[in-house]
Amino acid sequence: MIPGYITTNAPALLIAVPLLGAFLSPLIGKISRDARALWVLAVMTLTALIGYFVAFLVYTEGTLLYVFGATNATLAVPPDSGGIPIRIIFTLDAMSALMVTIAVTVGFAVILYSLTSDARRSGLEAYYTIFLLMIGAILGMVSTGDLFNFFVFLEISSLASAGLVAYKVEKGRAVEAGLKYLLVSTIGGIFFLFAIGILYGQYNALNMAMLADMIQWTPLDKLALVLVVAALAAKCGAVPMHFWTPDAYSMAPSAVTAMLVVASQASLYGLFRICFTLYGITLNYVTIGWVIIILGILSMIIGVTMAIPQKDIKRLMAYHAVSQTGYMLLGVGVGLAVLGDQALLNSYGMTAMEGGIFHIFNHAMYKGLLFLTAGAIIYQVGTSDLNRMGGLGHRMKWTMIFFIIGALAIAGIPPFNGFASKFLIYESVFAFSPLLSIIAMVVSILTLASFVKVFHSVFMGPPLPGNEQVREAPRTMLIGMTILAAIVIISGIFPEFFVQNLITPAAHALTDQAGYISAVLGGA
Amino acid sequence: MRMSKIVRFGADVLFGAIVIFGLYVIMHGHLTPGGGFQGGAVVATGAALVIVAYSYEEVIGMIKKTILMAQESAGLVMFAGVALIAIGLGTTFFFNFLANSGSLFGMTVPFGPNPGELNTGGVLPLMNIAVGIEVWGGLAIVILYMLSGIGKTKEA
Numbered sequence: 001m002i003p004g005y006i007t008t009n010a011p012a013l014l015i016a017v018p019l020l021g022a023f024l025s026p027l028i029g030k031i032s033r034d035a036r037a038l039w040v041l042a043v044m045t046l047t048a049l050i051g052y053f054v055a056f057l058v059y060t061e062g063t064l065l066y067v068f069g070a071t072n073a074t075l076a077v078p079p080d081s082g083g084i085p086i087r088i089i090f091t092l093d094a095m096s097a098l099m100v101t102i103a104v105t106v107g108f109a110v111i112l113y114s115l116t117s118d119a120r121r122s123g124l125e126a127y128y129t130i131f132l133l134m135i136g137a138i139l140g141m142v143s144t145g146d147l148f149n150f151f152v153f154l155e156i157s158s159l160a161s162a163g164l165v166a167y168k169v170e171k172g173r174a175v176e177a178g179l180k181y182l183l184v185s186t187i188g189g190i191f192f193l194f195a196i197g198i199l200y201g202q203y204n205a206l207n208m209a210m211l212a213d214m215i216q217w218t219p220l221d222k223l224a225l226v227l228v229v230a231a232l233a234a235k236c237g238a239v240p241m242h243f244w245t246p247d248a249y250s251m252a253p254s255a256v257t258a259m260l261v262v263a264s265q266a267s268l269y270g271l272f273r274i275c276f277t278l279y280g281i282t283l284n285y286v287t288i289g290w291v292i293i294i295l296g297i298l299s300m301i302i303g304v305t306m307a308i309p310q311k312d313i314k315r316l317m318a319y320h321a322v323s324q325t326g327y328m329l330l331g332v333g334v335g336l337a338v339l340g341d342q343a344l345l346n347s348y349g350m351t352a353m354e355g356g357i358f359h360i361f362n363h364a365m366y367k368g369l370l371f372l373t374a375g376a377i378i379y380q381v382g383t384s385d386l387n388r389m390g391g392l393g394h395r396m397k398w399t400m401i402f403f404i405i406g407a408l409a410i411a412g413i414p415p416f417n418g419f420a421s422k423f424l425i426y427e428s429v430f431a432f433s434p435l436l437s438i439i440a441m442v443v444s445i446l447t448l449a450s451f452v453k454v455f456h457s458v459f460m461g462p463p464l465p466g467n468e469q470v471r472e473a474p475r476t477m478l479i480g481m482t483i484l485a486a487i488v489i490i491s492g493i494f495p496e497f498f499v500q501n502l503i504t505p506a507a508h509a510l511t512d513q514a515g516y517i518s519a520v521l522g523g524a
Numbered sequence: 525m526r527m528s529k530i531v532r533f534g535a536d537v538l539f540g541a542i543v544i545f546g547l548y549v550i551m552h553g554h555l556t557p558g559g560g561f562q563g564g565a566v567v568a569t570g571a572a573l574v575i576v577a578y579s580y581e582e583v584i585g586m587i588k589k590t591i592l593m594a595q596e597s598a599g600l601v602m603f604a605g606v607a608l609i610a611i612g613l614g615t616t617f618f619f620n621f622l623a624n625s626g627s628l629f630g631m632t633v634p635f636g637p638n639p640g641e642l643n644t645g646g647v648l649p650l651m652n653i654a655v656g657i658e659v660w661g662g663l664a665i666v667i668l669y670m671l672s673g674i675g676k677t678k679e680a
Contacts, residue, residue, distance in 0.1 A: 020608070023604060072615075
């Protein structure tokens with residue numbers, strides 16, 4: 001059915017299609033705006049199909065390798081290389097496949113949404129190029145098995161995101177947000193590069209599997225880990241490095257904000273990948289696990305308390321994004337803290353990790369949905385100030401329904417998906433430390449309170465003066481939101497299906513360091 | 525604002541030399557230090573020199589932004605396209621299918637001390653040329669945009 005050369009080259013096409021599509025879109029934009037819109041949609045559809053196909057291959061056949069520039073795509077260690085994987089190798093295990101699924105799903109929904117929501121702006125030839133470049137970079141970050149290659153994709157995603165954040169200009173405020181994001185990302189990138197240098201100097205390898213095989217936990221390795229955790233925690237917006245998120249998330253066009261959430265999660269993926277796969281059992285897992293848990297708890301509390309007083313709808317949601325990132329750090333951090341103790345890992349560690357990873361999936365969907373609804377409101381009302389919205393429920397019924405779905409999901413109310421993942425986290429973290437679990441529940445309640453406030457001030461009551469003529473968002477924007485809302489509902493009603501088929505393999509892939517190493521280096 | 529005749533004449537003379545040197549760095553990327561990015565940047569500084577010597581309005585007449593933008597896209601498409609051809613040939617993305625093939629850039633690298641054989645490297649020179657075209661266009665646009673305000677503030 002699917003030709004063999006596509007099957008073998010699917011991981012490369014996952015990057016090649018969005019990149020080539022991005023570079024061609026300015027040329028196609030010369031024909032007409034519609035041609036460009038069609039082209040961008042076609043490229044994204046193809047990328048999404050390849051992404052799902054790659055994920056399907058990984059989930060059915062196990063870890064997928066792709067060796068760039070070799071005669072054979074699976075020839076990781078050439079016979080004349082002395083047992084060293086010399087080329088850039090894409091290593092897709094179940095965790096990568098999950099992230100690819102998230103990225104292409106959200107990517108497709110936001111591109112569809114963006115074709116209408118951003119059609120009125122100028123400078124679109126660059127906008128879609130950078131947007132596709134960003135999606136390509138995210139896919140590269142989660143697929144690569146090479147540390148330096150990860151850095152390259154991290155930088156591409158940072159630069160592309162900063163460009164998109166600054167895209168609206170907004171009398172310089174958006175440019176300031178973009179510059180702030182660029183500064184944080186660049187400093188993080190330099191930290192990361194320095195860490196790579198430390199590891200490369202010691203072990204003469206950049207391949208993650210090769211490094212994981214040799215890593216010793218020397219003082220230099222500890223330094224490298226500190227740099228990596230700091231850099232990637234800043235990139236994923238964890239407190240105390242969260243200060244760029246409210247600016248960047250609120251100033252970017254809404255479709256971009258939804259994708260920025262995924263970009264942050266790709267950094268989170270990098271953090272987990274390096275902690276679990278690269279260092280694994282050699283690191284002091286109790287300490288590092290607690291560091292990540294504390295980062296998570298701080299993010300949860302500070303994020304939600306900063307969100308409550310906000311008056312700008314997207315700034316408020318941005319602080320909630322910080323808070324929700326905390327849940328992922330908490331869940332996976334608990335898993336890391338008991339990594340060396342197989343009994344504890346089996347009794348609650350794996351469940352906590354599943355909760356954290358499921359929350360990554362859920363967060364991308366409902367947070368993307370919420371940012372898209374905020375974008376639809378701003379598109380129709382022309383302001384992001386909560387005090388100047390009001391009574392929109394009369395006119396924007398569908399947007400209101402999607403907002404309710406997203407808000408209940410983020411607050412962890414059944415039957416939406418946020419409940420499923422948060423429940424996994426509460427239950428397992430309670431066994432680890434009851435206090436942490438209670439904090440997580442309190443943060444959820446505050447989240448609900450905050451969203452009730454937003455819901456009331458945006459949709460309830462009589463329409464404010466000037467808002468009487470507001471109309472429902474255009475259809476393509478609604479379709480983009482429908483895709484995400486449908487996933488929020490389906491994964492909330494059938495969480496078992498998602499956990500068993502997508503999340504549990506991903507959690508096992510993270511803890512299975514030996515499997516990752518042998519997939520690349522052979523049965524060593 | 526245009527500079528004096530001496531400066532303009534000097535820029536005219538140097539412009540050719542800069543462009544040729546940049547192209548040299550691009551072409552010899554696989555043999556000597558430098559490559560597509562560095563060579564493209566050298567060529568783009570030629571544009572900066574011309575903008576300094578002449579006024580922005582005059583330069584806009586000489587250099588078309590749309591051509592530079594097309595150049596940027598074309599370079600990147602060529603880069604990805606060369607990598608994609610390898611898949612069409614039944615190997616992997618970025619496979620060096622021209623190296624040692626005897627055709628374009630396909631000579632075997634001579635052994636021992638030698639002045640450097642240009643006709644080697646396979647797809648590497650092609651990639652360098654693609655990156656060179658892209659950086660040339662991209663950086664020249666950046667310079668044009670950044671310097672577009674100069675003349676106006678001087679006159680005010």
